[in-house]
Amino acid sequence: MRGRWAPWLILLTIVLSYPVIVLAGGSPRFPSARECIHPAEGEGELEAVFGRFRDRGAAVAMRDRALAVGFQEIDVEGDGCGFLKVVLHEIPSLAVGRDFAAEARNVGFTVRLERPPR
């Protein structure tokens, strides 16, 4: 009787070993929104991010609001971490970026200056 169950026991042990070993190391980890943000520092090209959203509708609404007050070439695009960001690319320097952020603040936007993803 014991011999009859032994192969089943072996099968069960092998089948369960892989998920147990994998799950012992924790479930898959995804970068948080904060880890996807690389604040601007030093010289080099920057981008101004108006906000990050999970929902495309909210991102598009933010972009449309920015376009409506006169900002141009604002895009909605994925940030590579599962979020959509509303962004203006190709800001040449930190000084220009700070001017742009101040201008945006005057019309009610909180803009973050970031290094573009490599």
Next chain:
Amino acid sequence: MSLGAIVGLVALNLWLFVVGVCVLFGLRGWNSWVELGRLSGLAYMCGVGSLGIVWVWQLTFSIGMSLATIFGSGVIVGVAAVLVGLRLGRRLPPRPMLRMPPLRLSLVAALFGGLTAVYLEAQFRAGRLAGLYEFDAWSFWVPKARAIYYFGGLDGQFFQGLAGQSYPPLVPALEAAAFHFMGAADAVTLHLQFWFLLLGFVGAVIGLLAGRVPRLLLWGSLLLVLVTPHVVDYALQPQADFLLDEFFALGALLLAIWLRDRADWALCGATLFLAAAMLTKREGYVLGVCALLAAVVVTRPQARSLWPRLVAAGLVAAALTIPWRVLLVARDLEGGGPEAGGLGLLSHLERAWPSLRLTLSTLFDFHIWLIVVPLLVLAILAGFISGDRQFSGYAALLSILCVAAFTWSTWAFPSLPITKAAAVNPIVRFTGALVLATVWLVPLLLADARRTEAARR
């Protein structure tokens, strides 16, 4: 990627399985519930094949694809198959008793089955978060599926603008069905649909060969093919190549079973899978001809009784693709014939030898297919020396014709460079058809040889 999407995929594949069980009932029925369990992989693949064919017809006749039509088509196929089964006198076995005798499992099956399960678990883990990187997958297979999902059918303008116009929409339809069940066009979780297909194929082969070949040969051969670098890397890519290979391998296996047992259900099953292969990729026509021609040649002594059946199987399989071919003509889309034209091979004779050399070097490339093809050659030799001559002949002819087909695929398309680079020549993917067939060719050939040797002693 979310748990909900995975649950949706499980539901779709359960539905394919249920429909497939009905198709299996129509094809052959089962003598016991244990036998149905053994053939559950085959049942699932029957569901994929039959519903895939129906979906291509449905799209061709401009019937939109939605959850309602996915269920409706399944109900129609299932009911029709059950009615055919009843008409043919098939009946369900008595209901299983509560106290069934315990199922026996051998040590070999436990060890190798466990390893296969671990392999599939690892593939699931890799596929769960796989990106859409393969060129053909993102350039036209998945866009076609998305178009079917969003627009409900084959949008004329959209499909005209895509590459691979002549490829039938069986795989895009299956992917669109997956999107419907997942609730979104989730191109990441979509890889898991191809995991279910791999699982179904593995289950079908095990179910069909169990009891016919020694366990060690069956599991060893299966695992060897599963761990080849190409299968490991590409089996879950959301494109049609692997499903084509799986359909072809199953169709050719059922033909082999028919050659041995003369069971009509096996020939009907082979017809179903070869038709599905033809509606998966245009290469399916060539592979279907290879399998049927090999069977025709080895049945020459019984030509009068067997050839009409084989010819009928080929005609039925090809006829099932007619609506799609008509649509191609009606919409003025590419037919997908050889680029060099009908007699173009003769004007490109200089490509013949390099194309053959490319085919052979691909098949024997350790870094792509390990030692699968050398083993096949040895198994065929063993079969000829001391096995069943008819089956060995079938295996040898099938292999030779497949090599010819792979060679033709490069020779007849002069724009393809002579290279194994997957981005510019599909030879590696195409050779997968023969390699997947070795999963059953090698164990059947060696088991025959062993049996004959034992009888001689």
